[in-house]
Amino acid sequence: LKEIHVALGARSYSIYISRNLIQKISELLPSDGKKALITTANIYELYGERVSASIENYEVLLVPDGEEAKQINVVEEVVGELIDSKLDRKSTLIALGGGSVGDLSGFIASIYLRGINLVQIPTTLLAMVDSSIGGKNAINHLKGKNLIGSFYQPKMVLIDPIFLETLSELEIRSGLAEVIKYGIISDPYLFELLESREPWGLSENDMIEIITRCASIKAHYVEQDENDCKGIRAALNLGHTLGHAIETLSGHVVKHGEGVALGILMACIIARRDLLLSDLDYHRIWDLVEKYELPTKIPFLDHSEIIEVMHRDKKAEKGLVRFILPTGIGRTPITKSVNNELLIKVLEELS
Ligand SMILES: NC(=O)c1ccc[n+]([C@@H]2O[C@H](COP(=O)([O-])OP(=O)(O)OC[C@H]3O[C@@H](n4cnc5c(N)ncnc54)[C@H](O)[C@@H]3O)[C@@H](O)[C@H]2O)c1
Numbered sequence: 001l002k003e004i005h006v007a008l009g010a011r012s013y014s015i016y017i018s019r020n021l022i023q024k025i026s027e028l029l030p031s032d033g034k035k036a037l038i039t040t041a042n043i044y045e046l047y048g049e050r051v052s053a054s055i056e057n058y059e060v061l062l063v064p065d066g067e068e069a070k071q072i073n074v075v076e077e078v079v080g081e082l083i084d085s086k087l088d089r090k091s092t093l094i095a096l097g098g099g100s101v102g103d104l105s106g107f108i109a110s111i112y113l114r115g116i117n118l119v120q121i122p123t124t125l126l127a128m129v130d131s132s133i134g135g136k137n138a139i140n141h142l143k144g145k146n147l148i149g150s151f152y153q154p155k156m157v158l159i160d161p162i163f164l165e166t167l168s169e170l171e172i173r174s175g176l177a178e179v180i181k182y183g184i185i186s187d188p189y190l191f192e193l194l195e196s197r198e199p200w201g202l203s204e205n206d207m208i209e210i211i212t213r214c215a216s217i218k219a220h221y222v223e224q225d226e227n228d229c230k231g232i233r234a235a236l237n238l239g240h241t242l243g244h245a246i247e248t249l250s251g252h253v254v255k256h257g258e259g260v261a262l263g264i265l266m267a268c269i270i271a272r273r274d275l276l277l278s279d280l281d282y283h284r285i286w287d288l289v290e291k292y293e294l295p296t297k298i299p300f301l302d303h304s305e306i307i308e309v310m311h312r313d314k315k316a317e318k319g320l321v322r323f324i325l326p327t328g329i330g331r332t333p334i335t336k337s338v339n340n341e342l343l344i345k346v347l348e349e350l351s
């Protein structure tokens with residue numbers, strides 16, 4: 001059992017990583033208080049039995065799959081069910097699923113009765129390395145992704161690589177985009193690990209190593225800048241400004257990680273133009289994105305709409321879009337505001 005501590009004073013918690021952790025959930029959960037599990041029908045079908053064998057007496061709340069879960073009407077429905085099930089402030093909400101279930105559940109845990117206990121059990125690679133850690137929770141608005149949300153830390157995160165066995169290649173790829181991001185912003189060894197393996201030759205031990213490294217990096221950033229207001233945690237947004245815009249405009253047909261991959265490439269193009277990023281690192285990043293079959297071309301979308309959505313992003317300010325730009329593999333990126341003229345040029349280069 002690997003344990004990563006997230007030191008946040010009274011809000012500190014642990015991330016546990018181990019194969020078959022799913023069978024030991026009850027040993028780690030608080031023993032008192034009611035429990036409700038939020039998940040989707042497909043995940044419950046795959047893992048419900050094993051979870052039931054490990055947790056006693058819990059309510060199951062099924063929510064829509066994917067981004068459909070991250071809607072205000074779903075929040076209202078789930079809260080209604082929590083009220084009916086008489087969950088109180090000592091109760092625990094368990095999120096079993098990918099980033100969408102995690103985001104929805106985290107948001108609900110933060111607002112129901114002004115906050116109840118939350119446990120994250122991520123089932124996608126993306127959720128294991130990123131979304132289940134750090135307390136950012138958000139649902140979508142018609143006008144954009146993640147515009148309604150809260151900061152609310154879980155009580156613990158339980159990561160079991162066994163869930164990856166049923167995950168589609170597309171979802172694995174999507175998660176690997178975030179892993180590449182971590183390699184670029186702070187872990188050259190992680191980047192080399194991905195470079196050294198065959199595209200689909202990552203063993204379970206590799207995966208545990210990857211998840212552990214990413215979770216540690218995420219924990220480290222979160223510890224230094226819990227509410228993303230010091231500009232430190234912003235580094236984790238590498239690739240996300242364009243990524244979110246593409247996700248939104250494609251109606252979420254483009255997966256989060258696919259959007260992030262394109263966003264990373266966009267940031268690399270800008271950074272290379274500004275001589276922040278060497279040709280060598282630029283090509284290594286580009287090659288790795290291609291190797292893991294992540295997109296290198298923006299799907300057919302209107303560029304002015306992409307720019308408009310990027311301006312609506314939380315990170316935008318005064319007519320400029322703020323970008324996280326890589327300065328090298330394994331090196332801290334910088335933040336820079338970019339004007340529309342350059343954005344248009346780079347979007348064309350990526351299309
Ligand atoms: N809060 C954060 O810090 C943060 C960070 C990154 C991403 N996110 C959010 O996370 C969401 C994306 O998360 P995601 O990529 O995990 O997608 P997802 O939650 O939509 O899951 C992707 C698909 O995989 C299925 N699935 C999940 N686990 C499975 C398993 N073990 N086996 C088989 N199928 C499984 C799901 O049912 C779904 O169809 C986005 O909404 C994004 O905004 C949040």
Ligand SMILES: [Zn+2]
Nearest residue numbers: 130178256260
């Ligand atoms: Zn992300």
